[in-house]
Amino acid sequence: MLTTIYAILFYVATLIFVGGLAYKIRTYFVTPAPLKIATTPAPTTTGGVVFRMAREVALFESLFKSNKWIWLFGYVFHAALALVIIRHLRYFIEPVWTWVVLAQPFGIYAGLAMVGALAGLWFRRFAVDRVRYISGLSDHLMLAMLIAIGVSGLAMKFVSKTDIVAVKAFTMGLVTFDWQPLPTHPALLIHLGLVALLMIIFPFSKLLHAPGVFFSPTRNQVDNPREKRHLAPWAAKLETKAGE
């Protein structure tokens, strides 16, 4: 019964996650940016823009310029999350790739760092009056949820172990559509339930910053307005007789 509920939950979550995200990305993609509004100094070539975007995504360059504390917590959280996700790949592939095996121990430290960084970010939401002012209920809940996911995951490592062989059988069963029983470990059920919830709300929440950053015109435009005429389709319709 539980297995069926969780299996269906994950299929639904995946559908919403992928479908919702695809819909949102499509919306961003088809909405034109009618004017050149890159924040300058900006790169003058496409290669330069790719490099700027890479710095933004891999190093959080702008955030670093802005505020070292937010950068530290934000960066540690995202980097740790990446490592944790890599660690979790072992539940979805068989045989497990060597580099994923090698990454396993880092994944554990990353799990701890992730929860620590999230706690730091949440602390700021209370301690810094400016950030407290802009924080809404959903902002707090989002952090609470991420921390709960992290803590429930760590609990299975450090407090009460679950049968990870069975967990892997369950996850592989999801992927291959051959359902296997899910261990009824409370931390595991909380962990998986919240992850599914996270996937479901992703396309409806501020987590859209992840795809959004790539579409931000102030960051992804090439600074070449004089060399290359930039014209959005709706703006082209306003053009009067050429050369008038």
Next chain:
Amino acid sequence: MGEYETPEMDDYAKTPELAPCSMAHSQPFIAAPNHQEDLGFPGELVDNWQEKAIEKFGELLTKYRSLRVYMDGCVKCGACTDKCHYFLGTGDPKNMPVARQDLMRKVYRRYFTFAGKYFPWLVGAEDLTKEVLDEWYTYFHQCSQCRRCSVYCPYGIDTAEISMAAREIMDHIGQGQKYCNEIIGKVHVLGNNLGLPAKALRATLDDLEEDIFDDIEVEVKLPLDVKGADVLLVTPSADFFAEPHIDGLIGYAKVFHQSNTSWTLSSYASEAANFAMFIGSYDQMKQIAERIRKAAQDLGVKRIVVGECGHAWRVAYNFWNTLAGPFDFLDQSVPSPMHITEFTYKLIEEGKLKLDKSQNDHMTLTFHDSCNVARASRIGDDPGGQFFYPRAVIKAVCNNYIDMAPDTIHEHTYCCGGGGGLLTDDLMELRVKGAKPRMEALNQVTENNGVTHMAAICAICKSQFSKVMPKYGFEMDGVVSVHQLVSNAIVIEPDEVEEDEEEADNNGPSDEQIEEREEA
């Protein structure tokens, strides 16, 4: 409006305590019906304004990727919260960029997102009520669209884009701002923000020519509507009458004169400024930009140079080609539009200008990077040229130059406090308070390095500083035009003049020029 006090200067960029609602009373005058209608907007708030506003909002979401992505993407990280000069100067939390965006975002969520439609309490979604509209009018007119927040946001969220969209929506339901809309109307009719007709403009230029002659005993011309001139100079109309702008205009004229450049102003496009950007209207902005194209074509010039103006340079550099291009009828071997500081600096490099730096020895200069030049455009061929060229010109004509603190210049520069369509007396309190971070940075170099004057390349910055600097205890003429410094330093000998007149013939096109044009 009432009484307010000029803030005490502190170490620059000290983050203030939150002072909720401290600027809730600051609103600009609403546009009169005729000013609205001149631009095709409803004269006053329409009956079904809420429905209309949401309709317009929805339309903008499909037209502007920036708006769409920025409404969704903010994670409330707080990185931008201490970056806005209006927040730093007033402490009003709604002047924190993210809080300003949220005024619009809460409405976006309510009407355009699943979460906001079904769980408004969870995501802070709100109906667009009269109170919310009122807040929009208040706080979207406390944003100078300077884009400082956008530099620091991890997603590049640009509050300027959002305040432009908000103003566009408000215009379309009949709640426009008097200052901007009245001015845009004047440009459509008379070609400039001042409403200065061609005759009056010629008379002003004649007076100026006389002044220059009295000063240096050389005839330096300020040509108007000269067909076949090589260069069309498009400059903010403030350059024709305001101080210290006018001294900058004299500087351009001297540069053209000494370099034997054949140039002209246009009475049809006697304005570089394009206030339509401030109200977010693509359509209005396009109409104004097209005047420049038409003037350039009618006069048959080869290139366009733009005078000292911040937002105008943004529009010229970034938007003209889009709005009124292609400019393929101009000489393609040099970029057009070109910024006047690049034009002048190239001449200096080529040794075409005779300069005596010591003429500026009575001053120690610093330079104020104007937002729209620093963060929204470029000068010259390389990124960052917008920081290089103005300084290079200043250093070529002055011996004493010192920069303000590194985190207050270049892309980090603070707005003067009067940009984005806020340079109006009805917003004086906001303007004075918004200038605080810049005044503090200036004060630091004044005290430590003996800086006496601050140069700028923006008509709005110059007007704003002349007005607010005295409030902070600086001299009113402490702000100068960059080309005013050039004007001081440039040495024009009376004997050059005969040759010049033969060669350059600034009064009209030579037969050769006309022939050339006809062949082309």
